[in-house]
Amino acid sequence: DAKTTxxxxxDCAEGRAANLPCNHSTISGNEYVYWYRQIHSQGPQxxxxxxxxxxxxxxxxxxxxxxxxxxxxxxxxxxxxxxxVYYCIVxxxxxxxxxxxxxxxxxxx
Amino acid sequence: xxxxTQTPRHLxxxxxxxxxxxxxxxxxxxAMYWYKQSAKKPLELMxxxxxxxxxxxxxxxxxxxxxxxxxxxxxxxxxxxxxxDSALYxxxxxxxxxxxxxxxxxxxxxxxx
Numbered sequence: 009d010a011k012t013t014x015x016x017x018x019d020c021a022e023g024r025a026a027n028l029p030c031n032h033s034t035i036s037g038n039e040y041v042y043w044y045r046q047i048h049s050q051g052p053q054x055x056x057x058x059x060x061x062x063x064x065x066x067x068x069x070x071x072x073x074x075x076x077x078x079x080x081x082x083x084x085x086x087x088x089x090x091x092x093v094y095y096c097i098v099x100x101x102x103x104x105x106x107x108x109x110x111x112x113x114x115x116x117x
Numbered sequence: 118x119x120x121x122t123q124t125p126r127h128l129x130x131x132x133x134x135x136x137x138x139x140x141x142x143x144x145x146x147x148a149m150y151w152y153k154q155s156a157k158k159p160l161e162l163m164x165x166x167x168x169x170x171x172x173x174x175x176x177x178x179x180x181x182x183x184x185x186x187x188x189x190x191x192x193x194x195x196x197x198x199x200x201x202d203s204a205l206y207x208x209x210x211x212x213x214x215x216x217x218x219x220x221x222x223x224x225x226x227x228x229x230x
Contacts, residue, residue, distance in 0.1 A: 051119065051207050051221030052160070104150070104173065105209075105219050107160040 012096045017112040020090075026083040028111055030096030033077040038100045041072060043081045044107075045092040052095065052107070055081065086115045120144045123208050123222035131230055132198060138225045140191040140208030149191040150219065151183060152207040160207065166191060167213065198229045 013031040020026040032041065043055040056063055056070045058079075063070045069082040083090055095110040121142045130136050140149065151163040165173035166185040180202075182194040191208055205226050209219040 049205065049224070049226070051121070051209070051223050052219075053119075053221070054218045057218075104162055104165060106162065107152075109159055 012098055012108055014094075014096050014108070014111045016109070017114070019114050019116055020083075020086045022088060022115050022117050023085055026081075026086040026090065026113055026115070028081040028083075028094050028096075028113060029078065030080070031078045032096070032098045035076050035098050036100065039098045040101070041070065041076075041079050042095075042097040042099060042105070043068070043070065044095045044097065044105075045090075046095070046110070047089075047092045055094075086113075088115050088117065091115045119220050119222065121208055121210055121220050121222035123206075123225050125225060126223065127226045127228075129228045129230060130195065130198065132200070134198075135194070135196040137195065138193040138206055138208075138227075140193075140222055142189055142208075142210040142220070142222075144210060144220060145212075146210035146220070147188050147213050148211045149185060149188070150209040150211075151191065151193055152209065152221075154205040154207060154224075155201075156204070164193075195227075198227075200229050203228045 040057050040059050042057040044052040046052040056068050058070045072079045091114050093110040093112050095107050124139045148167045150165050152160045154160045162175050163177045164183045169185050180197050184192040205224045207224045209221045211219045
């Protein structure tokens with residue numbers, strides 16, 4: 009699976025958009041970009057995934073660059089409950105889900 | 118509740134004890150997974166079961182013994198653990214091994230004393 013690079017930590021003001029970047033410059037054509045988050049001491053929670061088109065659901069939007077070498081997860085109106093570790097994972101469907109260190113997002117009041 | 122239930126939530130055991138962790142899902146999924154999360158470390162995949170058959174064992178020591186009696190239940194039997202085995206043990210399930218989304222339980226916080 010392609011390696012991903014994420015900032016260790018980020019802050020965001022409550023009510024503002026949180027934009028979490030992820031670099032995956034070695035991504036292969038059959039690999040998807042997944043985002044999960046883990047609130048302290050809970051199991052990870054699936055957020056969104058995409059292959060090459062931008063995706064949106066009730067939780068977030070995923071913007072993938074045209075060359076697919078990077079992506080951004082957008083939480084449009086961050087709340088305190090969005091404070092968590094966010095994992096960007098690149099994975100082919102035939103492979104297991106492998107987690108890196110993620111980005112600790114802290115939403116500030 | 119995510120649909121994946123893990124029991125117990127917390128467990129303290131001595132190094133000579135034998136205990137079991139239980140995971141149950143009623144999502145109709147066919148693949149189940151055990152992950153370990155030690156303090157300040159990323160999640161590590163331990164075991165994978167697909168249609169009750171173990172398909173992956175990531176060099177896990179034999180003091181951890183998984184069991185999958187059916188597609189809804191997964192156990193992790195523990196014996197003669199070491200203090201460094203203290204961690205959060207997470208169970209997950211997915212429709213099958215190739216499916217997009219994994220659903221995780223809340224985990225069992227294990228402390229070995």
